[in-house]
Amino acid sequence: MAGGSLHVVLLGPPGSGKGTQAERLAAKLSVPAISTGEMLRAAVAQGSALGARVEGVMASGQLVSDELMAEVVQDRLAKDDCKGGFLLDGYPRTAAQTQTLDDILDDLGERLDHVIYLSVPEEELVRRALLRQRDDDTEEVIQERLRVYRNETEPLVAHYEQAGLLRRVDGDRSMDEVTAAMLEAIR
Numbered sequence: 001m002a003g004g005s006l007h008v009v010l011l012g013p014p015g016s017g018k019g020t021q022a023e024r025l026a027a028k029l030s031v032p033a034i035s036t037g038e039m040l041r042a043a044v045a046q047g048s049a050l051g052a053r054v055e056g057v058m059a060s061g062q063l064v065s066d067e068l069m070a071e072v073v074q075d076r077l078a079k080d081d082c083k084g085g086f087l088l089d090g091y092p093r094t095a096a097q098t099q100t101l102d103d104i105l106d107d108l109g110e111r112l113d114h115v116i117y118l119s120v121p122e123e124e125l126v127r128r129a130l131l132r133q134r135d136d137d138t139e140e141v142i143q144e145r146l147r148v149y150r151n152e153t154e155p156l157v158a159h160y161e162q163a164g165l166l167r168r169v170d171g172d173r174s175m176d177e178v179t180a181a182m183l184e185a186i187r
């Protein structure tokens with residue numbers, strides 16, 4: 001931890017409550033919650049060039065390319081509000097992205113402090129995903145997101161465990177209990 005700043009990654013499957021918990025935790029820690037999914041959705045809503053490039057990929061449940069995500073994240077983490085640290089929600093999602101994040105942090109003279117892994121049983125994930133289904137989400141797209149998560153992102157749990165950064169939190173509890181457990185995990 002450099003100069004009291006805190007760099008945290010939030011890892012977990014779609015439907016684990018990551019987005020909500022990222023906001024709650026960031027408020028408690030006084031660092032920005034940076035959600036790559038939110039950033040991309042905002043770009044699509046604005047009809048920006050970035051939005052046009054990612055819209056189709058997002059709608060299919062697939063991942064945006066590592067190269068494009070590297071640009072997006074590098075720009076965002078260079079902003080002033082990230083100087084005291086940040087909480088990343090939705091990045092990294094692939095092995096290549098973990099490397100990119102390390103490189104970005106290196107350039108900033110910082111390093112990752114914690115990776116919080118929110119674990120939730122599979123059947124609960126499907127139930128939650130169907131509940132919060134967005135207009136254009138079919139069950140197929142939901143299943144595709146879970147498949148992509150299992151193949152591409154779940155291996156990062158072992159990667160960060162080996163790096164000694166992984167903090168496991170049981171996400172199958174009330175919102176307040178999960179937030180409290182996350183705070184405890186990084187104390």
Ligand code: AMP
Binds near residue numbers: 014091
């Ligand atoms: P999320 O809200 O985090 O589930 O993200 C919504 C969608 O944005 C994902 O299904 C991907 O298509 C895209 N996306 C968000 N973050 C990333 C990332 N780190 N790498 C690749 N694609 C991403």
